[in-house]
Amino acid sequence: AQSVSQHNHHVILSEAASLELGCNYSYGGTVNLFWYVQYPGQHLQLLLKYFSGDPLVKGIKGFEAEFIKSKFSFNLRKPSVQWSDTAEYFCAVNPNNAGNMLTFGGGTRLMVKP
């Protein structure tokens, strides 16, 4: 079955550490890729998205993600995390032939220690 995998379920970092969250998907065709963030008690917000073009995309709050087609990956990165980045992060995939439907990964809970 087609799926989205986030292998890190929980990540704990100290402030100023670098962050990389993995996301792999199993769709064979063209896809649109997203990272959403859910801060404690809040609803999901879009961090960044990839539709086409430059595979390195920059989002809000200093986040970026790199699409590597050969690895079916879309990893999220941030050079220096802050306490306010504590949240749950979701990778989502939309196959080009699937309308607006999103398939989400299981999420990664990030805790940043001050």
Place this chain on the structure above:
Amino acid sequence: NAGVTQTPKFQVLKTGQSMTLQCAQDMNHEYMSWYRQDPGMGLRLIHYSVGAGITDQGEVPNGYNVSRSTTEDFPLRLLSAAPSQTSVYFCASSYEGVKSYEQYFGPGTRLTVT
């Protein structure tokens, strides 16, 4: 612009009871969808709609009904609640076309079925 609104925020039901979760958006989005969020499983699509009068099933539709009589509203009905439906429910909406796939999420409804 209120975005996507959901009511109620919290609900407790007894097994076998029915209820409707409300979702409304004021952005004139064609596409609306319902997801449930369970720990470690990310968000799973329940039902979606590409416009008024058109609905379709997602990944986990059993036990839920939807209708779309207007562009703005997309209620989700639980026909006979079961403990397995304890979850957080999110409604989302988006445009079709060039900016499609960027989905805007509501604040969620936390449902407990006892």
